[in-house]
Amino acid sequence: MPPVNDPAERHTLSMLVDNEPGVLARIVGLFSGRGYNIDSLTVSEVSHASHLSRITVVTTGAPMIIEQIKSQLDRLVPVHRVVDLTVVGKAVERELALIKVRGKGEIRQEALLIADSFRARTVDTTLESFVFEITGKPEKIDQFVSLLEPLGLVEVSRTGVAAIGRGPEGM
């Protein structure tokens, strides 16, 4: 069978792009137009002086597809550089989430205990709710959210993954 049917892998791609109108649409459009997955996406300007933004995309696909995604991104005119952080080595990956829980009495106690053990911070409190802030790997946030689920989880807002390679070299 064609190698496209090899098992899917999860990769984190990081790219530096010109911070110009439409650049995000170009990248997102490439993923949707060619049928690739976006599991998570983060974008922000990283150098105001040189108008550069850094985009981090977590995607899944067979190795041949991942290679294809990287080359397709690389040939977009405003893209300076694409690095597959998963190939380069274990990258540092972090995500931030804000999580709102609603409840009274014992349930509040329980939620605070769980938040404490995950080193989440309480950033908003009312008599019947908390908003927690948590930073970590996506799996840790998944786990934290699933523990809060039965305790009155109201809503979750997540940033998506930001990632950077380990060691002294830049991308």
Add this chain to the structure above:
Amino acid sequence: MMREMTGAEMVMQALIDQDVEHMFGYPGGAVLPIYDAMFHQNQVKHILVRHEQGAVHMAEGYARSSGKVGVVLVTSGPGATNAVTGLTDALLDSIPLVCITGQVPTHLIGSDAFQECDTVGITRPCTKHNYLVRDINDLARVMHEAFYVAQNGRPGPVVVDIPKDVQFAKGMYVGPENIQHRTYQPRLKGDPEKIKAAVEMLAKARRPVLYTGGGVINSGPEASRVLREFARLSGYPVTSTLMGLGAFPASDRQWLGMLGMHGTYEANMAMHDCDVMLCIGARFDDRITGRLDAFSPGSKKIHIDIDPSSINKNVKVDLPIIGDVKHVLEDILTVWRGMKAEPDRKAIASWWSQIDKWRARKSLAFPSSTRIIKPQQAIKSLYEQVKDKDVYITTEVGQHQMWAAQHFHFEQPNRWMTSGGLGTMGYGLPAAIGVQVAHPESLVIDIAGEASIQMCLQELSTALQFDLPVKIFVLNNEYMGMVRQWQDLLHGGRYSHSYSESLPDFVKLAEAYGGVGIRCSNPADLDGAIHEMLSVNRPVLFDCLVDKTENVLPMIPSGKPHNEMIMPDHPEALDDAIDEEGKMLV
């Protein structure tokens, strides 16, 4: 050169500085300032089209036959959306274009203004790159960048969308000299280590094949020359995709003919059975590979391409070389000579004797008839009469296109203009007009079908207006022939809407436009009628009434490998050639 001028003047100045001689366009409210600036100069000649799709195909024909960038100018809204088909066509066939579109003034963008559309949004996936110029101070740079991006690396179409207020605004013009692109720097030279490895693989090959594509044409005439030199030096067989025809001379003994779905038996069998495949500027498209998991199963594959995203897209290759075809082939030649590489003469001789056996099957044979004109015969007769002339051929899309590819033979690159990737019916006539603009003294023929020709027929009026004596050679079988063939193949011969009812009288139609119409239905009259067409120095529409039921053969049915071709001596095999899985494919 720095000089203050309006945006519209900058557009014209940039075109002049980019050595643009011709552009194809259609005016409208949002480009009037540019048309006014055009009025004040006579260096860039403007060809007024009848529909914006025609303008883009003309620019494609112009670009592909001349090696220059094709330039298009259209207005906002419908002007831009009508150009989309042509832009997509140019993207898929890697044709360098710069398409300037007018836009509503910046303060109206997003307000659903009259003739407003999100041009950069719509054309983002069908261009190599596009720009919306909101600031007059960016305009000159963007214009020059657009030309740079269109023609460097893998060529493609670039859209520059210019709001009307920016066309009126004044700013400083900068010339092309000081423009350097920040990020887009495609690699031309191949990795020397890989080139060395390729030469070693090629020299050891026992059953090699050179599989060439449109990239050889795009790389310039020099690339074709180097290809010929390498083929001669090695003695290896050469085949090509539809887009690459002409890069290698069809009269050469080492030429196998086109490969793929309607390619020759010998080309496809050589692809299937080879042990080393050198893919040069081609992209393993589905028309070429047939069934992917049975594609050339025993070969080591080397792939030369300027676009890294072409590598390992459909077929996993053993040795990718990123670079421009001309540069890489030159380096391969140098290393080959430096290593004093010698092909395995004995193995190559026995490979050729196998290929000659396949050739002897005569896969392009067709039954002759004295009663009715066979479409293949029509192409052959045309070819015989024009082959020694300075001729350029364009086509529409369908059966006639495949017969032209099979039975018209090309000796030189840039002589064959066809819509390969997108398969755009309506491409051929405007493309022929574009070719004729670039080569006013040459013979330009659009080989067409009666269905396709009606998709951009209005451009006949453009040909008349600008004295462009293109010849339109219509193989009229009263069917959308390729659709009918597939309905035979897949849908039990139920010809749902593939019959061209109420056809116009093409002779009268040509005359109505001011051209010449010729009709021929008798095989005995064909040569004389073609001669008559060639003797007229005006646009001619030749209505050639051909066999209505002829199928294009040979054929690799969808979902089948190269060595399961249906041959003209067993056409009945078409009846149940495609299984359920194959039916899903296109």
